[in-house]
Amino acid sequence: MTESIRHSTPVPKERPSRRVVLSRAATLTLAAAGGAATVAWDTETIVSTHHTVRIANLVAPCKVVQVSDLHRSWCVSNSFIERCIVAANRHQPDAVLLTGDFITARTSYMPSCARAIARLRAPLGCYAVLGNHDYASDEWQGAPVITGALQQVGVQVLVNTSVSLKNGLRLVGVDDYSTGEPDTGKAFSQVSARDAVLCMTHNPLEFDILRGYDVVTIAGHTHGGQIDLPIITDLVLDKRSKYLRGWFHSDHWPGRMYVSRGLGVLGIPVRINALPEIAVFHLVPA
Numbered sequence: 001m002t003e004s005i006r007h008s009t010p011v012p013k014e015r016p017s018r019r020v021v022l023s024r025a026a027t028l029t030l031a032a033a034g035g036a037a038t039v040a041w042d043t044e045t046i047v048s049t050h051h052t053v054r055i056a057n058l059v060a061p062c063k064v065v066q067v068s069d070l071h072r073s074w075c076v077s078n079s080f081i082e083r084c085i086v087a088a089n090r091h092q093p094d095a096v097l098l099t100g101d102f103i104t105a106r107t108s109y110m111p112s113c114a115r116a117i118a119r120l121r122a123p124l125g126c127y128a129v130l131g132n133h134d135y136a137s138d139e140w141q142g143a144p145v146i147t148g149a150l151q152q153v154g155v156q157v158l159v160n161t162s163v164s165l166k167n168g169l170r171l172v173g174v175d176d177y178s179t180g181e182p183d184t185g186k187a188f189s190q191v192s193a194r195d196a197v198l199c200m201t202h203n204p205l206e207f208d209i210l211r212g213y214d215v216v217t218i219a220g221h222t223h224g225g226q227i228d229l230p231i232i233t234d235l236v237l238d239k240r241s242k243y244l245r246g247w248f249h250s251d252h253w254p255g256r257m258y259v260s261r262g263l264g265v266l267g268i269p270v271r272i273n274a275l276p277e278i279a280v281f282h283l284v285p286a
């Protein structure tokens with residue numbers, strides 16, 4: 001399997017919001033204070049990345065769009081979530097894969113998030129896995145609420161299981177690495193050697209458990225670092241995720257993984273050098 005990143009396209013906006021204006025002012029301030037370091041403080045500009053991915057046994061090309069880490073909360077507005085959905089639909093996907101963290105902490109934000117998700121349009125369907133914030137929401141009681149809200153708007157939630165799409169693509173969903181009960185044996189139990197396969201999970205650390213599986217996996221969770229300052233972030237954080245963003249492969253097993261920067265934010269409405277992302281996968285027969 002081979003992949004190539006073709007290009008990135010910012011989604012046009014009609015008019016910058018007050019938050020964007022403030023963000024851009026902060027960007028300039030930070031850039032001035034940081035001297036030569038170039039930083040971009042922007043939580044609003046949605047960037048689409050495009051990836052051509054060869055899949056063994058795939059009969060015909062199809063387009064899959066990944067929407068990850070919406071994190072609807074006090075600092076991620078419903079209007080932003082709606083813009084994310086519009087941006088995803090603009091790619092006219094065959095299928096949409098939602099890789100978890102729909103809310104940050106409270107399921108009270110889920111109804112508005114689900115109403116926006118209901119507007120996704122994809123003839124092969126919309127599919128989801130839950131993230132660690134979904135499981136931990138409402139003092140660890142929120143997962144059924146989030147699952148129910150997704151199912152009500154036609155999204156199929158995959159927990160250690162797989163589904164065969166109408167075009168023959170078998171989609172595998174592995175439960176969250178840190179808060180779920182990931183079981184790759186169960187998740188892949190219905191997958192045959194003749195299947196065209198794509199795997200989805202929330203936390204990219206799952207990649208280490210997927211050794212031995214010759215599949216392409218997509219994940220989110222990291223927000224691309226969310227605040228990714230040259231030198232400073234490394235000094236503040238003693239350990240960074242080894243799968244922060246982009247494509248990864250191992251020298252020891254054939255699978256590959258793409259980690260999206262996701263769309264929302266966690267904790268504070270700040271992203272630096274990690275713009276919100278919608279990943280578009282152009283799947284083609286190998």
Ligand SMILES: [Fe+2]
Nearest residue numbers: 069101221222
């Ligand atoms: Fe997240």
